[in-house]
Amino acid sequence: xxxxxxxxxxxxxxxxxxxxxxxxxxxxxxxxxxxxxxxxxxxxxxxxxxxxxxxxxxxxxxxxx
Amino acid sequence: xxxxxxxxxxxxxxxxxxxxxxxxxxxxxxxxxxxxxxxxxxxxxxxxxxxxxxxxxxxxxxxxxxxxxxxxxxxxxxxxxxxxxxxxxxxxxxxxxxxxxxxxxxxxxxxxxxxxxxxxxxxxxxxxxxxxxxxxxxxxxxxxxxxxxxxxxxxxxxxxxxxxxxxxxxxxxxxxxxxxxxxxxxxxxxxxxxxxxxxxxxxxxxxxxxxxxxxxxxxxxxxxxxxxxxxxxxxxxxxxxxxxxxxxx
Numbered sequence: 414x415x416x417x418x419x420x421x422x423x424x425x426x427x428x429x430x431x432x433x434x435x436x437x438x439x440x441x442x443x444x445x446x447x448x449x450x451x452x453x454x455x456x457x458x459x460x461x462x463x464x465x466x467x468x469x470x471x472x473x474x475x476x477x478x
Numbered sequence: 479x480x481x482x483x484x485x486x487x488x489x490x491x492x493x494x495x496x497x498x499x500x501x502x503x504x505x506x507x508x509x510x511x512x513x514x515x516x517x518x519x520x521x522x523x524x525x526x527x528x529x530x531x532x533x534x535x536x537x538x539x540x541x542x543x544x545x546x547x548x549x550x551x552x553x554x555x556x557x558x559x560x561x562x563x564x565x566x567x568x569x570x571x572x573x574x575x576x577x578x579x580x581x582x583x584x585x586x587x588x589x590x591x592x593x594x595x596x597x598x599x600x601x602x603x604x605x606x607x608x609x610x611x612x613x614x615x616x617x618x619x620x621x622x623x624x625x626x627x628x629x630x631x632x633x634x635x636x637x638x639x640x641x642x643x644x645x646x647x648x649x650x651x652x653x654x655x656x657x658x659x660x661x662x663x664x665x666x667x668x669x670x671x672x673x674x675x676x677x678x679x680x681x682x683x684x685x686x687x688x689x690x691x692x693x694x695x696x697x698x699x700x701x702x703x704x705x706x707x708x709x710x711x712x713x714x715x716x717x718x719x720x721x722x723x724x725x726x727x
Binding site: 443444445446447448449450451452455457459462464465466467468469470471472473474475477478 | 599
């Protein structure tokens with residue numbers, strides 16, 4: 414786990430060596446991802462995700478006063 | 479690694495702005511001093527990248543972004559439809575922005591397909607997401623509601639600007655993760671697309687800042703108050719989104 418932390422911290426610097434990229438891929442696990450879910454009332458509901466990643470916000474987030 | 483908010487705003491205005499926007503910069507600086515944005519801190523960046531190292535999470539992140547960009551495009555057209563006629567230039571800019579976001583929604587799906595060609599979206603989900611993304615060109619939404627007042631336009635612009643700042647920060651954080659996950663044959667393409675998205679977000683920060691500056695000329699103190707209020711609320715919202723505590727995403 415500590416190794417993973419170190420690799421990800423390196424990634425934050427926006428310049429990865431090939432070795433670091435390989436390290437992340439190795440740690441990343443299964444790439445055969447299966448996503449299922451639906452859009453309900455305009456909201457994305459993904460099976461297996463109680464909390465969605467914090468995504469884009471390009472418009473007002475509160476009612477305008 | 480933390481991200482310096484003020485530098486981000488300076489870079490956006492230097493790259494795409496045509497004005498120095500002193501009132502806007504002052505309002506942003508004061509707001510960040512009153513309520514530190516969690517999304518530029520070490521803990522947030524580390525946690526986001528830790529999660530982005532997992533393919534399943536990053537795939538979900540790209541998909542969630544596609545849906546949110548589509549939502550944003552529609553919201554911007556609603557906003558454009560309520561901008562008063564005397565602010566025609568702003569209305570045109572907001573419509574351009576809406577069209578950018580509709581395109582970004584498809585770009586996020588493209589990033590998902592390029593970076594994770596092995597990933598599978600269920601047929602229903604893929605179809606629903608495709609249908610959710612608005613077609614371009616988009617136009618202002620015609621409404622029977624009265625046009626916004628200047629203060630309402632200012633409020634909505636501040637919210638858009640603040641949201642764009644976090645969006646760019648999130649994209650700065652995941653760009654290296656995308657590069658890391660992409661196979662060598664598509665890595666340059668993935669990075670090129672991600673950097674184009676980053677540049678677009680800078681442009682959106684710059685144009686909203688310029689219009690905020692124009693609208694605040696006669697009442698800079700109002701801008702400081704509005705920006706600080708929305709900035710703080712968005713910070714709280716970000717923290718709730720991170721914890722998944724009673725928020726619709």
